Amino acid sequence: MTTKTTFSPSDASPPPGRPIDRDLRDYLETNQDIVTRIVKPVSLRDVGALTAQSQDPIVFENIIERPGFRICDMLVRNRKSQGRALGVDAKLFLPTLAYRLRKPPRAFVHVSNAPVKEVKWLGDQVDLNKLPIPFHKEGDEQPYITAMNILRDPETGFYNSGHAGTTVTGPREALISFATPHSLRIMNKYRQMGAREMPIAICVGVPAAYEIMANFSGLHLDQWGEMEMTGTIMDQDIEMVACETIELSAPARAEMIIEGWVSLSELGATGAVTSPSMLRLPAHENIPRLRVTAVTMRGDRPIWRNHQTTPQTDHQTLPRLCHEAMLYNRLRELGLEVGDVQFPTWGAALSVLMSFDYKWEGFVNDALMMAMGAPWLNTKLVVALSPDTDLSDPAEVYQAIATRADPARDYVMVPTTRGSPYDPSAMPLPDHYPFRLVGKMGIDATRKKRHNAADFDRAWPMNWGKVRLEDYL
Numbered sequence: 392m393t394t395k396t397t398f399s400p401s402d403a404s405p406p407p408g409r410p411i412d413r414d415l416r417d418y419l420e421t422n423q424d425i426v427t428r429i430v431k432p433v434s435l436r437d438v439g440a441l442t443a444q445s446q447d448p449i450v451f452e453n454i455i456e457r458p459g460f461r462i463c464d465m466l467v468r469n470r471k472s473q474g475r476a477l478g479v480d481a482k483l484f485l486p487t488l489a490y491r492l493r494k495p496p497r498a499f500v501h502v503s504n505a506p507v508k509e510v511k512w513l514g515d516q517v518d519l520n521k522l523p524i525p526f527h528k529e530g531d532e533q534p535y536i537t538a539m540n541i542l543r544d545p546e547t548g549f550y551n552s553g554h555a556g557t558t559v560t561g562p563r564e565a566l567i568s569f570a571t572p573h574s575l576r577i578m579n580k581y582r583q584m585g586a587r588e589m590p591i592a593i594c595v596g597v598p599a600a601y602e603i604m605a606n607f608s609g610l611h612l613d614q615w616g617e618m619e620m621t622g623t624i625m626d627q628d629i630e631m632v633a634c635e636t637i638e639l640s641a642p643a644r645a646e647m648i649i650e651g652w653v654s655l656s657e658l659g660a661t662g663a664v665t666s667p668s669m670l671r672l673p674a675h676e677n678i679p680r681l682r683v684t685a686v687t688m689r690g691d692r693p694i695w696r697n698h699q700t701t702p703q704t705d706h707q708t709l710p711r712l713c714h715e716a717m718l719y720n721r722l723r724e725l726g727l728e729v730g731d732v733q734f735p736t737w738g739a740a741l742s743v744l745m746s747f748d749y750k751w752e753g754f755v756n757d758a759l760m761m762a763m764g765a766p767w768l769n770t771k772l773v774v775a776l777s778p779d780t781d782l783s784d785p786a787e788v789y790q791a792i793a794t795r796a797d798p799a800r801d802y803v804m805v806p807t808t809r810g811s812p813y814d815p816s817a818m819p820l821p822d823h824y825p826f827r828l829v830g831k832m833g834i835d836a837t838r839k840k841r842h843n844a845a846d847f848d849r850a851w852p853m854n855w856g857k858v859r860l861e862d863y864l
């Protein structure tokens with residue numbers, strides 16, 4: 392007669408995935424069923440607009456201005472390709488990433504001979520203008536590097552990775568925009584040691600799992616850097632090789648490594664950022680100068696990894712996949728059976744959707760407050776949904792908000808919280824540019840006990856899903 396009530400989530404680990412390719416080029420080969428290959432000639436200026444029309448991985452084989460190079464993008468735009476990045480099916484992506492993030496870091500394998508060393512540009516041979524670096528938005532006068540980069544914490548030796556957008560300003564010069572607190576903290580450590588420059592390796596064309604991990608944001612730098620966790624989430628050791636001109640190691644199987652030094656004192660001004668909210672915010676930046684000292688790459692048509700920044704691209708998904716996994720873990724800690732967690736590409740990187748089943752109504756507001764209070768600035772609008780709502784379908788989500796939430800009782804609002812620099816509705820803080828103040832809102836759009844469950848049965852046409860229009864054309 393008793394109902395079994397569990398308050399702790401199941402600890403069952405997801406099934407192990409398939410082995411992941413160590414090289415991006417092998418990954419693109421293995422997953423060719425979802426990769427679009429463009430063999431017609433494409434101008435660098437058109438790469439962005441073409442890329443953003445694809446939902447799946449895309450490779451440009453023939454770049455008019457840069458023969459001998461390829462460009463790829465859109466590696467993690469949807470759950471299917473995200474799953475491929477971890478060697479699992481779409482449905483298992485989030486539980487697998489969440490589980491692997493709970494595991495310990497993994498050491499590197501250091502190699503002396505690496506595919507990324509097949510071609511070396513040193514000294515005066517270095518010329519960023521010879522690389523296939525695309526433009527990102529209308530009005531941009533300079534190409535923009537979006538690849539993963541590595542910094543080493545000079546105190547702990549751990550390798551922190553991230554994506555710092557880099558504007559090319561000369562053959563061996565650029566301006567680099569560090570947005571993450573860890574990069575800024577590491578820069579400060581070098582300053583305190585009396586250094587004038589900090590070594591950096593920009594790692595172009597690594598398997599997508601490297602980049603997913605590089606976008607982790609949380610407390611960890613006393614235990615590991617993102618690079619020490621990359622092997623953990625790939626479930627294999629990763630190979631590192633010494634750089635040519637800096638005391639740093641970089642992924643041996645990358646397509647290309649750009650080595651350089653970040654100035655710890657000299658800044659340069661750039662124009663508008665292309666934010667993940669797709670807006671031209673912040674409108675200007677004053678960011679460190681980067682001096683490039685070497686470029687090494689593959690001998691056979693190296694692949695430039697671009698992350699087209701707008702409109703709906705990897706730029707919305709990639710930085711938030713670890714956030715989704717961390718929220719997944721926290722929802723499970725609340726005792727919830729989680730369906731999915733997504734920062735949708737159409738949510739301007741300001742909104743998160745979470746679907747879960749719960750035992751009584753109190754769980755929902757706790758889940759909403761947990762997400763609204765997240766460390767990152769991407770949770771201004773949080774929507775709780777039931778697992779029967781498909782979070783990747785904006786129409787489904789909007790329908791649920793419209794039919795399952797009573798604004799007078801199911802919306803939670805909090806004024807005056809940290810706003811995103813990318814949100815024009817947030818109030819600018821003149822003393823803390825580019826940061827802003829804004830409120831947050833949580834919406835309970837789940838099916839509720841107080842509702843009549845039968846009321847949610849939708850009406851569909853006769854033979855819906857069986858007769859197809861295309862058969863009658």
Ligand SMILES: [Mn+2]
Binds near residue numbers: 573609612
């Ligand atoms: Mn970090």
